[in-house]
Amino acid sequence: MKPAPTHAAAAEEFLKDSERSHWHDETLWHVRSKRDVSAQRIPEWEQLRTLASQIKDHVLSNLDNLLLQFEKNAQANGIEVLWAKDAQEHNDHVLRILEENQVRQLVKSKSILTEECGLNHFLEDKGYDVVDTDLGERIIQFNKQVPSHIVMPAIHLKKKEIGDIFHKHLGTEAGADDPKYLTEAARQHLRQKFIQAHAAITGVNFGIAETGGFVVCTNEGNADMGTHLADIHIACMGIEKLIPRAADLGVYLRLLARSATGQSITNYTSHFHRPRKGKKMYLILVDNGRTKQLGREDFRNSLKCIRCGACMNTCPIYRRSSGFSYNSTVPGPIGSILSPGMDLNKHSTLPFASTLCGSCSDVCPVKINIHEQLYKWRQVITKEGPPQTSKRWAMRFGGQVMSKPRLFDLMGKMARKSLSISPRGFVYNSFNAWGKHRELPEVPKETFKDWYRTNRNDDK
């Protein structure tokens, strides 16, 4: 099998289009700024983050009992609960439900879990036409792409490209790229799909153990349009999405949308507890590697994630390299600590796609120590993973030099001398991974040590 491209190589592709990458960077930073404004409006913001983190601590430490409680209550509500240990079993459950109910037309709202399980491809291979109804997801589905961001799936595309995609698939006017016009075209197209659908698939934002129901958040209302018109509702939920009590939603809903886009709440927050009269509701509980991650003490609390996307919007690497460069269902900082747990070899470069600045941990509404986990994955990968060739020798050499003060002084002197007289090609070449797209600062005349010696004497 061809190895997945490294993060750096994939990022380089994205950076070739400098206008797009610049726009991407600025746009996500704008979203991050809106998050700040919104968070600052809540005096107890930090307390809420702590609570959200502690509630999830409890959930992870009591997950088996809470899942049993959840299942029992959901069944009493008339929801059929299914368990899936991996992606394949999840997909098989969905297929069986569709076959049993003779479903031909189905609509789907946003679910990162079904993306993780490759559900669309699986069903398409079986002859189903799966219609994604979130506008961003419909766009990338037409374009045969996967989401590049968990909240803004089509953030890598410009409106002109979306205009072209819609022209091809929906017959909008050639060259038309007004977001309002394009959204209206999608509305008309998807309305027909909603009206015709027999089954609706949704994700789950929160499962409530105490009541046996679940909550789905959208701004478009597409999850609701789908489920309230179709006969069958299939909800797909990762086992970590559980919360103990309905009242805990008060904490999470105040944090989620504010962290995601700066909104105070999504315009629709739907609580499902029982199917409509005469209709059916299924809920699939999926493990797919989550119980393994639970056993990794250092990485366990990555399972607290409520998928707000804030860590992506704030990340200087994500903003400049885009979601595709991560080559993983969940990109960005959180993806870089979740994905190595699923496939260490495939995702071995992700924990290095970070400056370890810690901004992700600062904005995370459930207080995951993302940057510390990135650092810990690096240690695991350096020991067990595939070799990181270009930086490895430099690191080893650097380690030697820095452990010997005399040698360090000497090398510093030599570097200051040689860098100032070296030809460019000598410094910026393929052996120097740090020299790409970056300029070295001007070489100082003296070291800090020298400067300090002189200036301290002057003070006397």
Add this chain to the structure above:
Amino acid sequence: MTSKESILAAIQANKPALLPLPEQPEFPYDSNLTEQYRQSLSLNGGEAREAKSLKEVTNHLQEHFRNSQMIVSLSEKVAGNFDVNMADDPHELEHAEVAILEGEWGVAENAAIWLPEEKLHHRALPFIAQHLIVLLKKDRLLGNMHEVYARINVEGSGYGVFIAGPSKTADIEQSLVIGAHGPRSMTVFLLD
């Protein structure tokens, strides 16, 4: 071993020692609820109006929806022109132009209105209609989400939803567009 058993066994083997579940917090909210509600809804793309009497609601309907063929009102106080009981199936609401509903609670901090199934008749109604009007008594306004969850019983209804604005999207270059799939407007009348 079934998948359920193997998942539960893996959790038991891998979970950390039990950590306590924190108490639910109370965060008091002291702000002018009506004014705050109005601002919050406006930020979400909707509009809140203080109404002295129901006359203002009927005037609004006259002004904006005089020619509408299908106004579905679930409020006894305001007349529509389509009896929801005539629709056995939600698909029959496909051409609903306006839905008028009575909210149970409103949240000032984020404009969310709690609508349990009993207030919707068909779950699809507030989504499929082109425009949404909600009537809410001012004394049903609360500060924040903690206060509302302390008062509602989510599993009491088979379905319940917080609606905090019209259907919207920003999926094309982050430009906000109102009216993605559901209502193109949401107007809330705050009644004395």
